[in-house]
Amino acid sequence: MGNGKPDAMKPAEAKAPSPNPLPKGEGLTRQAPLAKGETFRRFLPQGAKIWGILGLLVAVCLYTAISSDRFLRVQNVENLVHRTALFGILSVGAAFVIITGGIDLSIGSLVCLVGVLLPNLIAEHGWPVPAGVAAVLLLSVAIGVVHGLLITKMRLQPFVVTLCGLLLYRGVARGITGDMSQGFGVEYKGLRAIATSRLPIFGSSDNVFHLPATTLILIIIAVVAAIFLNKTIYGRYLLAMGNNPEAARYSGINVDRTTLLAYVICSTLAGLGGMLFVLDINAAQPSDFGNFYELYAIAAAVLGGCSLRGGEGSILGVVIGAAVMVVLSNTINLVHPAYQNIEFAIIGGVILIGVIVDELARRLVTARREAVRHG
Amino acid sequence: MAPSPTPLLEVRGVSKQFSGVRALDDVSLKLGRGEAVAVVGENGAGKSTLMRIVAGVMRPTSGTILVEGEAVEFASVAQALRQGISLIHQELNLADNLSVSANIFLGREPRRFGMIDQARIDYEARKFMDRVGLDVPPQKIVGTLSIGRQQLVEIAKALSTNARILIMDEPTSSLSEHETQKLFEVVRDLRSHGVSVLYISHRLHEVEELADRVIVLRDGKFSGELSREQNQRPNMVRLMVGRDVSRFYHRTPHTPGATVLSVNQLRTRMFPRQAVSFEIRAGEVVGLAGLVGAGRSELLAALFGVTPAVAGGMILGQLRQPPRSAQEAIAAGIMLAPEDRRHAGLVLPMSVKTNLSLASLQRDQRRGFLNRAAENRVAASMIELLRIKTAGERQVVRFLSGGNQQKVVLGKWLCLDPKLLLLDEPTRGIDVGAKEEIYKLIDELAQRGVAILFASSEMEEVIGLSDRVLVMHEGRISGELGRAELTEETVMQLATGDAHQAERMGA
Structure with missing residues (x-):
């Protein structure tokens, strides 16, 4: 397929003066006329979801802002943006895997493994900073490759492979640290600045909004991810494959390689996220660091419009989804502190309602289209 | 009654x-x-x-x-x-x-x-x-x-x-x-x-x-x-x-050119004990007849590399051995419109344009990036060439009729200039009008020198379209028929591998 011949189109076009001539005059109408409402409809499948999740975010923010005067305080907003950035990075990774129709349950444990390993290597074993960072990132990439190979070559189910990863990486993290909390102490301020620094943006002197540096990292990752997904042939392959792996294979797409790529992206971003989390918090307790983060990431991706059936998703939606998760948790803290112990139940309930509304909306649209089609 | x-x-x-x-x-x-x-x-x-x-x-x-x-x-x-x-x-x-x-x-x-x-x-x-x-x-x-x-x-x-x-x-x-x-x-x-x-x-x-x-x-x-x-x-x-279809099957005399594909002792995964050998020339329409389960689809899948052959030789252009993947086959100019087009031929929830351009994205890429202009060109030219009836190139393929869906599958390949086009049940579930168009298209492609190998369970189709028919029975080619010998009876006899049964079927 690599031998891209520029004239490959020619024979097809040269076919016009065949015994079965095409209507010549009309043939020049390059763009087939769109059906009524077509231009609008093409924004619907993706667009409607973005508006839906954005609406949910705005609604939750409004509710919290009205209910608590602390919500809009600069420090709280900074913190929300910061946490959204950290969870957003994990969620973007999860989205790639979900788009292939797969799942990665090992994200939280990988966050933990990287989170304890980085301070362990640098602070305890005295590795140079670049070596330590490179080591944990390479480890994340390698884990993604292993996941991908087990899923594509061994034909194991993603759920099983990454479930084992979930148990394995947490166990290893606790093992190598003797279950002791890991951190950088008061050293390595420069390295930690990647996650902790705040850049002053605007506001009066006593009320300056500082943009967390992590936000910049998320923006870069999200933009690259969105370009990759929407503008490159590999992104198109991912979407096509997620919808119908068989048709993708029959179209000459290397399905195994594309799947593997998705798992590598996911694990790499999980590793990067784990690094930022530990740099930020400066303490990683192996038994609970990153606990349930894979579920936050998956929930954010699903809220953001990824179907677990695969083939669907937008990066912007996923980032907004991550924001919803973060803000919801904040809402409970600020408005209903008494309900903190049922935080999971509330978040679960809100997501469930969101997904149900989305499914109902989808059915409505499909039913209308089906009806039109039968005409 | x-x-x-x-x-x-x-x-x-x-x-x-x-x-x-x-x-x-x-x-x-x-x-x-x-x-x-x-x-x-x-x-x-x-x-x-x-x-x-x-x-x-x-x-x-x-x-x-x-x-x-x-x-x-x-x-x-x-x-x-x-x-x-x-x-x-x-x-x-x-x-x-x-x-x-x-x-x-x-x-x-x-x-x-x-x-x-x-x-x-x-x-x-x-x-x-x-x-x-x-x-x-x-x-x-x-x-x-x-x-x-x-x-x-x-x-x-x-x-x-x-x-x-x-x-x-x-x-x-x-x-x-x-x-x-x-x-x-x-x-x-x-x-x-x-x-x-x-x-x-x-x-x-x-x-x-x-x-x-x-x-x-x-x-x-x-x-x-x-x-x-x-x-x-x-x-x-x-x-x-609402009209008289006198010339249902379009078959103009083809003049086969040089040998495009030669298959030597090929063994499919399904029938590893049966070796298959044959040749196809440029501009030839070859029918692949046989009962369901005779190994026709398996043979096509092996030629296309989606279910690689387990042994044997095959030569097509630069390709000196049976392809081990669809990518290899496509690079050599072998393309397959599969039997189950909804499952293997199309990405149903995606648009006509996306489906048409799916196989040519790699050729038209700009250092990994999509080439929108080329994509639009492919879609527009194929919609026009194949007269795909669609509300527009952004129409979701699921909502097209069977005939138009099949045209999208064909369009995906035609823009890549196939040397050998493999068609598995090309007109299954397609209405009469669209069938006729597909037949016409097959005929035209053959005239342009494309070698065509198609499997069909419809006897009339096999007889109406083929220059030559290979009949399969339980994984092997039980016989080959030229146009002169081509009748329902002769095909059925070879397909059943049993003269007695053939008589019954022909009745």
């Missing part, structure tokens, strides 16, 4: 409207006891809608349905079932992992002390299985049966609910010739026992063979009715398309 004064089923002036569009417009029909009536028409003519209304899947906008002269109104399939009307879908609705008897009584299991009475289920199932000539043990798992037998299970299941009217949507579309004959025997037998059959079929020669009467629909309207005597293919086609 003349219809009794009060027909068993009568459809009177039924119309169905979908958000402003008339799918069915004032259609009436009568079905007598023990009658087999076929409903034919192009895709979108309203056949399926009519069947669904009769079976209680949907309600008509206006009109009445009468069973034994009494007006009935079905709000659900269950209500239609109670009147003895049973619908058998084109894609069978069986639980693959359960036994034949369990499927027949699914949801109505005889119980004993609250537990399923397995012995009784098997015993009762046997009775219905015998009526349809299903010669397997009732304990046999349905998934292990051939499609033909699975269909008989469906019919047995219908009979077990005391069905008086069987409605079948394309009952033979995935059956081999042999299985089709078997099904017809069963239908004839049921008919003589007073069961009526109302069915849709695209296979007109089969309608000629089986139907007592034919109802032809066109654009949702009643177009005509043909009695047993008038029931011939040209009559049906005329009513279906």
